[in-house]
Amino acid sequence: MANQEHLDLLKQGPTYWNQWRQHNPGIRPDLGFANLSFANLRWLNLKKADLSFADLSSARIDGAILAEADLHLANLSSASLVKTDLRHANLTGADLTNVDLTGADLSSANLRVARLSGAIMRETKLYEANLDGAIIENIKKRRGLLGR
Numbered sequence: 001m002a003n004q005e006h007l008d009l010l011k012q013g014p015t016y017w018n019q020w021r022q023h024n025p026g027i028r029p030d031l032g033f034a035n036l037s038f039a040n041l042r043w044l045n046l047k048k049a050d051l052s053f054a055d056l057s058s059a060r061i062d063g064a065i066l067a068e069a070d071l072h073l074a075n076l077s078s079a080s081l082v083k084t085d086l087r088h089a090n091l092t093g094a095d096l097t098n099v100d101l102t103g104a105d106l107s108s109a110n111l112r113v114a115r116l117s118g119a120i121m122r123e124t125k126l127y128e129a130n131l132d133g134a135i136i137e138n139i140k141k142r143r144g145l146l147g148r
Contacts, residue, residue, distance in 0.1 A: 002034035002054075014043050019044045032070075
């Protein structure tokens with residue numbers, strides 16, 4: 001269950017949230033199981049946050065820092081993660097169906113058994129990412145399928 005204080009801080013907006021994170025670097029945000037569908041989480045510092053089992057479907061997460069975050073079994077379907085930092089994030093079993101990962105950095109991320117069907121992955125970095133058992137089909141650019 002998500003920490004209600006952390007959810008309340010998140011609702012204050014990116015400036016307030018990022019200032020709080022800067023002043024409280026030792027606190028790991030607990031947003032596990034939170035319903036954040038359709039939320040605007042753009043440019044937030046969510047480094048090392050617990051977002052396991054969270055519903056982030058159709059959320060706007062562009063430019064956010066999710067490095068080392070725990071997103072296992074999270075629902076990110078149809079979310080926008082353009083230029084999002086997901087380095088070393090745990091996305092085991094996450095639903096990334098129809099997600100926009102344009103320019104996102106998933107270097108060293110754990111994507112074991114994640115679903116990436118229909119994802120947009122233009123200029124997405126996957127260096128040393130673990131894709132064991134991941135469902136990767138119908139990956140797209142903005143204007144059609146990968147390749148020519």
